[in-house]
Amino acid sequence: MNIDQNQIEKHNDALITSHHRKLNFLKEEWSHIDLESIIQKLVDFQIAIPSWALGTGGTRFGRFAITGGEPRTIEEKIEDVGLLHALNGASGAISLHIPWDIPQNAEALKTLASGYGLKFDAMNSNTFQDQAGSPHSYKFGSLQNVNKAVRKQAIEHNIEVIKQGIALGSDALTVWLADGSCFPGQLNFRNAFENTLESLQEIYAALPEDWKMFVEYKAFEPNFYSTTVGDWGQSLLYASKLGRKAYTLVDLGHHLPNANIEQIVALLLMEGKLGGFHFNDSKYGDDDLTAGSIKPYQLFLIFNELVEGMDAKGMNHVKDLGWMIDASHNVKDPLEDLLQSVEAIMIAYAQALLVDRKALNAAQNNNDVAKAQEILQNTFRSDFRALVAEARLRANAALSPISLYRELSVRENLVKTRGLGTVATGL
Numbered sequence: 362m363n364i365d366q367n368q369i370e371k372h373n374d375a376l377i378t379s380h381h382r383k384l385n386f387l388k389e390e391w392s393h394i395d396l397e398s399i400i401q402k403l404v405d406f407q408i409a410i411p412s413w414a415l416g417t418g419g420t421r422f423g424r425f426a427i428t429g430g431e432p433r434t435i436e437e438k439i440e441d442v443g444l445l446h447a448l449n450g451a452s453g454a455i456s457l458h459i460p461w462d463i464p465q466n467a468e469a470l471k472t473l474a475s476g477y478g479l480k481f482d483a484m485n486s487n488t489f490q491d492q493a494g495s496p497h498s499y500k501f502g503s504l505q506n507v508n509k510a511v512r513k514q515a516i517e518h519n520i521e522v523i524k525q526g527i528a529l530g531s532d533a534l535t536v537w538l539a540d541g542s543c544f545p546g547q548l549n550f551r552n553a554f555e556n557t558l559e560s561l562q563e564i565y566a567a568l569p570e571d572w573k574m575f576v577e578y579k580a581f582e583p584n585f586y587s588t589t590v591g592d593w594g595q596s597l598l599y600a601s602k603l604g605r606k607a608y609t610l611v612d613l614g615h616h617l618p619n620a621n622i623e624q625i626v627a628l629l630l631m632e633g634k635l636g637g638f639h640f641n642d643s644k645y646g647d648d649d650l651t652a653g654s655i656k657p658y659q660l661f662l663i664f665n666e667l668v669e670g671m672d673a674k675g676m677n678h679v680k681d682l683g684w685m686i687d688a689s690h691n692v693k694d695p696l697e698d699l700l701q702s703v704e705a706i707m708i709a710y711a712q713a714l715l716v717d718r719k720a721l722n723a724a725q726n727n728n729d730v731a732k733a734q735e736i737l738q739n740t741f742r743s744d745f746r747a748l749v750a751e752a753r754l755r756a757n758a759a760l761s762p763i764s765l766y767r768e769l770s771v772r773e774n775l776v777k778t779r780g781l782g783t784v785a786t787g788l
């Protein structure tokens with residue numbers, strides 16, 4: 362299914378008066394700020410959609426494929442991201458996961474994707490599941506495994522993923538390892554670290570010059586006693602030892618409860634070692650919930666550090682970090698869920714762009730704690746949704762993406778063409 366420009370314009374026409382009223386109010390309230398440049402930043406900002414989020418997610422207890430019309434092929438996944446991008450103008454990239462996706466004809470896929478205005482974001486390898494026909498099992502880890510043949514298989518898989526990515530025009534590899542242990546004594550921590558580092562070094566050696574390697578960490582799950590890349594310190598250690606092309610990737614759901622993620626982000630940026638983000642939200646752990654659905658203030662505080670830190674280093678907000686959603690829940694229509702996530706991320710970014718940096722800086726230097734809080738919360742509690750909507754309007758996208766998604770019965774159309782029982786590859 363394609364959404365054409367006439368359908369978007371008709372939808373926007375019906376909402377334009379109300380939109381202008383809200384936008385004009387903001388222009389008046391924030392007249393001391395250059396809102397035009399902020400709107401342009403919002404137009405430019407793009408968030409990659411992972412191919413595995415297009416189907417209904419599952420838990421270890423089960424999976425309810427409630428929506429139907431899930432994408433059956435990599436081509437249909439690209440089509441789905443194309444739909445999202447047409448609706449919100451901010452989902453201009455897809456991140457593939459090998460072997461849940463197996464690109465057969467890279468040139469054809471590139472043509473298909475660029476027809477929707479999409480690029481291929483970071484490639485994701487998978488050594489946390491055994492694949493049919495693989496001689497070795499990852500039951501006791503992959504890159505950390507005590508058995509060299511297992512490590513070799515995992516290294517070769519990652520190198521294969523890099524090759525697939527080169528053919529698609531991607532420029533980054535994300536390595537997330539489930540490696541670790543479930544019981545004390547199971548693992549020699551130092552050997553596990555050294556094996557993992559050595560394996561990562563072999564993969565790193567296969568990276569093209571202009572590629573990045575993202576080392577993603579996770580506190581626990583599926584291993585419940587230790588994780589070999591368990592936190593940002595361990596990830597930073599690997600990334601530092603690997604070299605300038607290696608970075609830490611922060612997945613919001615991969616911390617222990619109440620971790621101060623905004624502080625982690627600030628320090629990684631300071632060290633030039635923050636590579637990118639996986640957005641999601643959680644109450645307890647790796648809950649795969651829609652970005653901004655539980656802790657929107659935290660999302661804003663993270664963006665506040667990102668904007669401050671990137672500007673301090675003269676970094677390009679769009680290109681210098683990888684921005685991706687990593688969430689896939691099992692009770693919502695995945696496409697609606699992704700529209701909500703992108704919206705929440707854009708709002709948090711807009712709020713961060715509007716923070717009065719000079720005043721905040723002055724408050725910090727005067728130890729004016731109350732004033733610093735006022736500055737942050739004044740921005741957080743203001744409603745900038747009209748700015749984000751204006752950015753969409755300028756990108757020829759919909760003023761209200763979810764409303765248009767429902768008006769056009771997108772899901773019903775996908776069910777009609779793909780069937781009710783289709784299940785996308787993924788977790």
Ligand SMILES: [Mn+2]
Nearest residue numbers: 577612639687
């Ligand atoms: Mn992730």
